[in-house]
Amino acid sequence: MNVHHLELFYYVARHGGISAAARRIPYGIQQPAISAQILQLEDALSTTLFHRRPFQLTSTGETLYRFIEPFFSGLPEIERSLRGGAAPRLRIGCPETVQREYLPAVLRSLRKRLPNLQFSLLSGRLEQLEQRLLAQDIDVGVSALIGKRPEGIREQELIQLPMALVVPEKSGFSAAEKIWEHDRIDVPLLTLPQSDPMCRLFQQEMRKRGIDWYPSLELGSIELVTRYVAEGYGVGLTVDAPAVNPEGTRLLPLRDFPSVPFGVIWMGTLSPVGETFVEEARSVARRMLGV
DNA sequence: ATAGTGGCGTCCGCAGAATG
DNA sequence: CATTCTGCGGACGCCACTAT
Structure with a gap:
């Protein structure tokens, strides 16, 4: 039993699995390495620490985890205090x-x-x-x-901030609904990456309304969305918050959409x-x- | 999707020799 | 005597893969 094994055991127990731990351990290590280390630890202790499928601590594992958890979870704090970080x-x-x-x-x-x-x-x-x-x-x-x-x-x-569409100031759109009143929407949509929860919420609402309108351009921040809208690239998805919408653009409220x-x-x-x-x-x- | 295996390369610590 | 250098072996991690 060595401290490295215990540290990996701590992360695996904490995150509920080897793959989950591999994704979250703050230094680079891959799943097979963790898997092997856990097996070695179990071997060294001649006991099983985890049930596999579903991955879960055994009662022995629980005992070990209770013992080591305060130590490993307290490391960031003691590090801070040792650095003189009062x-x-x-x-x-x-x-x-x-x-x-x-x-x-x-x-x-x-x-x-x-x-x-x-x-x-x-x-x-x-x-x-x-x-x-x-x-x-x-x-x-x-x-x-x-x-x-x-x-x-x-x-x-x-x-809670209402979702809204941002359009170029001089565009002819008077309301969000006008954009999708025709069968085919020919305006490009600018959003955050599609994995973003707000983007998903918007798509979900659009599906409810039976409208297909997918992003033509995905951008890394709301600022960039607004910026590209101001440059005339299309219509952007944003939130109606003070100070996020620069000159050259205008907001169209998304009526009956949930707030974020x-x-x-x-x-x-x-x-x-x-x-x-x-x-x-x-x-x-x-x-x-x-x- | 997730855990485990095998092969291979890398890194690190140790022991002994060399040096100042 | 302390420090530095060198060679070696083991531990470990990664990739590619299999099993469930």
Whole structure:
């Protein structure tokens, strides 16, 4: 039994499987290597730690996991403290749009309350943020909250923003419905990547209405969508939020489409700094809505 | 889709020799 | 005596593949 075996055992138990662990372990390692290490550990202990298919801890495995979990889960914290990091620290993940348009205000008020706060920002959208949380790369994420969170991830909704289409200012469209009133839609659609939850929600709503309109151009951020719309590439899918729509474009509300909830996600118990962050995030969201 | 196997290459630690 | 160099062997990871 060596510490490396135990570390891999920890990740496998934590993520509920070898492949899941391989995807989330914060350094590069592939599934066969983990598989072999777990077998070696079981061999060294002359016992079975996991049932396979479905992959699940045995009672021996449970015992070992209870013993090692506090050690491995506490490593990031002790590392921080050994680095002399008594200063509160928060690692925040969110899409670039949120980083640019929303986070500065939150961090401003957060730093008033915690002047020596250190923070780091990582960009990513919902699914990546969930992965980052599970891998303990970030402490909190701010994102659209569509669908169900994976096991262990908690959420707090901050704001609901209506979906909208963004069109060039000078285009003739007066309403979103006008775009799809004909049988064939000849306007290109610009969206976030199709894997994005908001994009999927939009497609789902369109299917309900019996309309086929698929993205011609997928872009990495809402800004880019709006930017390319302003350049005349087509019509974009966006949210009606203060400050995201630059000159040269105009929003068409998507009537009877669901709003997109935005909020904070985290894993396990939120640290005091994390809680302060959520409080400030909520009050900034309320101010943005003018409530 | 996920766990396990085999072959192969790489890396790392150890022991012993060489050096200052 | 401490440090550096060198060669060797084992542990481990990756890729390609099979089994379920």
